[in-house]
Amino acid sequence: MKTIAIVARKGGTGKTTLAVNLGVAAFLNKKQVALIDLDPQGSLSSWGDSREDESPAVVSAQASRLTHILEAAEKNNADISIIDTAANAESTALAAIRCADLILIPTRPAIFDLRAIQDTADLVKMAHKSAFVVLNAVPPQGNLGDEAQTGISEQDIEVCPWRLTQRIAFVHAVTAGLSVQEYEPTGKAALEIKNLYRWVLKQLK
Numbered sequence: 616m617k618t619i620a621i622v623a624r625k626g627g628t629g630k631t632t633l634a635v636n637l638g639v640a641a642f643l644n645k646k647q648v649a650l651i652d653l654d655p656q657g658s659l660s661s662w663g664d665s666r667e668d669e670s671p672a673v674v675s676a677q678a679s680r681l682t683h684i685l686e687a688a689e690k691n692n693a694d695i696s697i698i699d700t701a702a703n704a705e706s707t708a709l710a711a712i713r714c715a716d717l718i719l720i721p722t723r724p725a726i727f728d729l730r731a732i733q734d735t736a737d738l739v740k741m742a743h744k745s746a747f748v749v750l751n752a753v754p755p756q757g758n759l760g761d762e763a764q765t766g767i768s769e770q771d772i773e774v775c776p777w778r779l780t781q782r783i784a785f786v787h788a789v790t791a792g793l794s795v796q797e798y799e800p801t802g803k804a805a806l807e808i809k810n811l812y813r814w815v816l817k818q819l820k
């Protein structure tokens with residue numbers, strides 16, 4: 616089983632959005648998926664509750680039980696587990712980072728979000744791991760995405776080559792208990808997630 620941790624010290628950067636959409640992408644790719652919600656806000660669990668489909672499985676957990684939950688997922692033949700974490704919860708993020716084969720740090724391309732990346736990157740370094748920043752909610756027009764990418768690279772942090780654009784489909788899909796691939800299979804958001812998922816799979820090999 617491979618484990619992906621989604622962490623960001625800043626709130627609202629797209630952690631849960633990424634967990635939901637990558638989780639369903641893996642599920643549509645015939646993988647057994649466990650989505651683990653470490654955020655007491657429970658956004659990922661609420662998404663799971665509002666979903667008609669029972670898969671992917673969503674488990675709400677405390678960081679202290681993470682190892683146990685991951686062992687249980689593996690015993691249940693999970694191929695991929697994806698951990699969604701809370702903002703501003705250093706010990707929870709660290710627990711997820713320690714268990715992860717791949718660490719993703721979603722960020723919006725805004726100056727305050729970019730400054731906050733360094734804090735998350737420091738946490739990753741404390742665990743002697745490496746991570747990729749995923750630019751999220753990039754405006755479809757203008758060059759904010761490119762500017763952000765250059766800024767992050769200068770901080771010596773790796774950036775995922777695929778970005779997610781600011782699209783209303785991401786909001787509507789989560790509200791409906793779906794992923795963008797289920798909500799609008801031929802839409803641009805779905806294509807972005809497909810590309811991101813394919814890249815994720817390569818990193819996990």
Ligand SMILES: Nc1ncnc2c1ncn2[C@@H]1O[C@H](COP(=O)(O)OP(=O)(O)OP(=O)(O)O)[C@@H](O)[C@H]1O
Nearest residue numbers: 626627628629630631632702752780781782785786
């Ligand atoms: N690419 C996107 N396009 C449009 N809206 C987005 C996008 N990504 C996220 N959002 C919206 O931004 C808000 C915050 O996203 P999300 O809940 O995924 O962030 P988060 O990092 O999990 O937040 P928190 O720190 O509160 O857990 C949500 O309303 C979500 O629908």
Ligand SMILES: [Mg+2]
Nearest residue numbers: 630631654658
């Ligand atoms: Mg969240």
